Amino acid sequence: MTTRAERLLTYGILALFTVISLTPVVGILSSAFGDRATTDAGFSWPDALHWGNFAEAWTRGHFATYLGNSLLVVAAVVTVTTVLSVLAAYAFGVMRFPGSTVLFYLFVLGLTLPQEAVVVPLYFDLRYWGLTDTYWALILPQTAQSLAFGVFWLRTYFRNSSRAVIEAARIDGATSWTVLWRVLVPMGRPALSTMVVIVFMWTWNEFLLALVMVSDEAHRTVPLGLAFFQGQHSSDTALLAAASVLIALPVVVVYIALQRRFIEGMLSGATKE
Amino acid sequence: MRARQAVGDLAARYRRPPGAPRAVAYLYILPALAVYALFLLFPLGQTVWLSLLHWDGLSAASWAGLENYRDLLTDPALRAPFGHALVLLLFYAGLPVVLGLLLAAVLTRFRVRGMTFFRTVFFLPQVLAMVVVGVTWRSILAPDGLLNDLLRAVGADSLTRSWLGDPTWALPSVGVVGTWVMTGLCVVLFLAGVQRIPRELYEAARVDGAGAVREFRTVTLPGLRGETAVALTLTIVAGLRNFDLIYITTSGGPGNATSVPAYEVYRRAFEINSAGSAAAMGVGLTVLIFTLTVVVARLVEGRKS
Numbered sequence: 001m002t003t004r005a006e007r008l009l010t011y012g013i014l015a016l017f018t019v020i021s022l023t024p025v026v027g028i029l030s031s032a033f034g035d036r037a038t039t040d041a042g043f044s045w046p047d048a049l050h051w052g053n054f055a056e057a058w059t060r061g062h063f064a065t066y067l068g069n070s071l072l073v074v075a076a077v078v079t080v081t082t083v084l085s086v087l088a089a090y091a092f093g094v095m096r097f098p099g100s101t102v103l104f105y106l107f108v109l110g111l112t113l114p115q116e117a118v119v120v121p122l123y124f125d126l127r128y129w130g131l132t133d134t135y136w137a138l139i140l141p142q143t144a145q146s147l148a149f150g151v152f153w154l155r156t157y158f159r160n161s162s163r164a165v166i167e168a169a170r171i172d173g174a175t176s177w178t179v180l181w182r183v184l185v186p187m188g189r190p191a192l193s194t195m196v197v198i199v200f201m202w203t204w205n206e207f208l209l210a211l212v213m214v215s216d217e218a219h220r221t222v223p224l225g226l227a228f229f230q231g232q233h234s235s236d237t238a239l240l241a242a243a244s245v246l247i248a249l250p251v252v253v254v255y256i257a258l259q260r261r262f263i264e265g266m267l268s269g270a271t272k273e
Numbered sequence: 274m275r276a277r278q279a280v281g282d283l284a285a286r287y288r289r290p291p292g293a294p295r296a297v298a299y300l301y302i303l304p305a306l307a308v309y310a311l312f313l314l315f316p317l318g319q320t321v322w323l324s325l326l327h328w329d330g331l332s333a334a335s336w337a338g339l340e341n342y343r344d345l346l347t348d349p350a351l352r353a354p355f356g357h358a359l360v361l362l363l364f365y366a367g368l369p370v371v372l373g374l375l376l377a378a379v380l381t382r383f384r385v386r387g388m389t390f391f392r393t394v395f396f397l398p399q400v401l402a403m404v405v406v407g408v409t410w411r412s413i414l415a416p417d418g419l420l421n422d423l424l425r426a427v428g429a430d431s432l433t434r435s436w437l438g439d440p441t442w443a444l445p446s447v448g449v450v451g452t453w454v455m456t457g458l459c460v461v462l463f464l465a466g467v468q469r470i471p472r473e474l475y476e477a478a479r480v481d482g483a484g485a486v487r488e489f490r491t492v493t494l495p496g497l498r499g500e501t502a503v504a505l506t507l508t509i510v511a512g513l514r515n516f517d518l519i520y521i522t523t524s525g526g527p528g529n530a531t532s533v534p535a536y537e538v539y540r541r542a543f544e545i546n547s548a549g550s551a552a553a554m555g556v557g558l559t560v561l562i563f564t565l566t567v568v569v570a571r572l573v574e575g576r577k578s
Contacts, residue, residue: 010379014391017376021394021457027419028409080308088305091298103302110313112566114514116538117559120551121319122312123542124330144312147305176297205402207517212543223404227521230408237412244405255400259393262400267462267503 031241053242057229061243062217066225069135070204073221076139077146077203078196084143085150085195090180092151093158094166104155110148115208123212137213138221142206146199153198153268157191158184190261197258198265201251222247323552330548341553351554353529354537355561357444358513361533364448365455365512370504372452373459377467377497378489381475392464395457403454407521410450411437414522437523443530447522451512459504466500467493502573509565513558534558 033049058064091097092104122141123132131137161184169179185192210224220228226243233239255262324341328334345351385391398406413419414436421433436446470492478488516535519525525532525540532540534554541551 010385013376013379014385017456017460018391018394020453021397023419024406024409024413024453025397027413028405031412084305084308087301091301095298095301097296097298100298103306106314107305107309110309112510112562113313113317114510114535114555114558114562116514116516116535117320117555118313118316120538120542120548120555121323122316124548125316125319140308141312144309147309148313151305201400205404207402207404207520208539211520212539223402223517226402226404226408230411230521240408240412244408248401248405251400251402252397255397256393259389259396263392263396263461266399266458267465267507 028241028244031237032245034238034241050238053238054246057239057242057246060233060239061225061229062220063222063225063243063246065218066220066222067246069219070221073135073138073142074200074203076135077142078199080139080143081146081150081199082192082196085147085154086180086185086192088147089151089154090158090176090184092155093161095176104151107148107151110145111152113148115145119208119212126213132213133216133219135219138206138210138219141209141213142203146202149198149265150195153195153265154188154191156268157188161187193258194261194265197254197261200254201262204251320552320555323549324556326549326552328548329546330542331546334549337549341550342557344550345553345557350529351537351550354532354534354554355557357531358533358535358561360444361448361451361515362509362512364445365451365515366505366508368452369455369459369508370501372456373463373504374494374497374501376460377463378485378493380464381467381470381488381493388464392461395460397457398454399458403515403517404521406450406454407518410453411522414446438527440527440530443523443527447518447531450518450522451515455508455511458507462500462504463497466497470496498573502569505569506566509569510562513562513565534561 032053033051034053035050088107092100118141126132126137126141131140165183165187166179169183174182205223206221207223207227210221211227214220214224226247229243230240325337325339326334327337327340415421416433416435416438420436424430424433434442437443439446474492474496475488478492483491513533514535515533516539519531519533519536520539523531525536534557538551538555538558541547541554
């Protein structure tokens with residue numbers, strides 16, 4: 001039996017955690033809508049909604065260009081990662097061949113490998129190939145990093161997919177290629193969408209790689225744009241907050257719509273066989 | 274007998290994975306492996322090679338042997354970032370796991386309504402770009418920011434300070450940001466775990482007259498062992514890969530009070546042109562991450578048997 005006091009205490013603790021989680025978020029929203037004339041960085045309710053801050057941040061911070069770059073990089077990384085992961089994970093999940101374990105662990109290695117372990121030579125390699133300050137310098141390394149998760153995540157799906165369905169398709173004379181694209185991929189839409197949202201979020205939020213690979217403004221992605229924006233307008237709290245909101249918004253919207261997929265995907269990285 | 278074997282063989286053939294010749298598996302893996310090898314495994318090997326050289330990124334490199342690694346262990350300026358990283362792990366991994374367990378313990382007593390809402394809110398910091406988190410917290414911790422406003426409001430004016438500019442307080446301040454980001458992840462993980470613990474165990478504990486504390490120690494904590502390992506692994510890895518936050522909030526300062534290996538790799542390679550030393554730092558960081566994740570896995574498995 002739970003007492004009334006216990007219930008009150010529990011909801012009280014949950015409310016406290018909610019307030020702690022949301023305070024910085026509400027703070028940045030209130031600054032973003034605040035009056036630019038006030039220089040105080042603190043927490044003050046805006047007297048009116050100053051939508052102008054967003055327009056100002058958008059034009060002054062060149063965020064239209066940065067958003068375009070980010071969208072292009074994200075679209076490329078997500079597409080290539082999805083196709084390559086599906087192919088590789090299919091082989092790891094349903095076929096038996098020599099060396100499969102070693103090769104699979106090679107991919108899993110990428111889940112815990114810090115970017116700092118590869119970024120230095122990667123920069124010099126890409127510069128040597130003339131690829132720094134191009135979209136390729138952002139797309140190719142991020143695809144490689146996302147493959148670790150994609151292969152790991154989808155292999156679990158293929159492994160758990162119904163043997164009976166695969167066999168039935170085989171007996172009907174389907175090749176391994178048709179089984180994959182006609183049967184398993186359409187059935188695996190939940191697993192695939194989890195992978196897509198996670199890779200989308202990681203790529204959208206990626207900072208270190210963009211900082212190292214891109215020095216010209218034309219190829220900046222939004223997180224890099226925000227960092228430079230902070231350098232130039234560090235005292236302009238309202239503009240900085242508005243720019244932050246613009247960057248966080250796309251991911252947050254997708255997250256609220258698909259929170260189960262995000263949580264499931266992000267917590268899977270450390271689960272063991 | 275023979276017939277049965279034949280049927281068995283036939284069944285085995287159909288139970289076999291699809292794809293006529295087995296070699297086709299390599300074709301499926303090849304494209305992913307090519308990209309992965311070229312842009313991840315190959316640079317990883319190069320990092321190890323680079324860590325054995327003295328190189329400024331421009332002129333010819335010279336052989337260094339293990340000198341970069343020796344400096345990593347002996348030079349205080351290179352050792353400090355690892356010390357800072359371990360302190361930060363208390364905030365990134367230690368505190369969030371403890372807070373998460375406590376909250377989960379409270380929530381085992383009955384079914385809470387609105388769980389989806391709470392889960393969405395608690396997990397939110399995980400999906401925000403660390404750059405955005407950094408910009409937000411920098412303004413909260415600024416001299417005229419929210420934290421100092423709150424302290425002044427309750428009359429604790431003497432406690433106000435420039436949190437990120439103070440040599441003593443900068444590191445814990447950055448740590449608190451990590452706690453804010455990671456606690457939600459632990460809470461969500463443990464809440465899911467608690468629901469999987471059979472109710473009978475709690476009922477049995479209550480019949481035995483166990484209070485809240487003993488119930489937590491004998492039922493909740495052992496029941497969440499797997500989740501604890503996952504939480505520790507994720508938070509430790511995230512806590513050691515915290516370049517973005519340091520770059521945005523303090524750039525390693527004041528002095529080197531908040532420099533961490535992840536930031537130091539970047540600074541050495543691209544700001545002070547010491548690529549060999551940066552590579553050694555990168556290898557050191559990788560070894561640290563792998564060691565800690567293996568230790569966590571061992572601790573959990575060890576206690577199981």
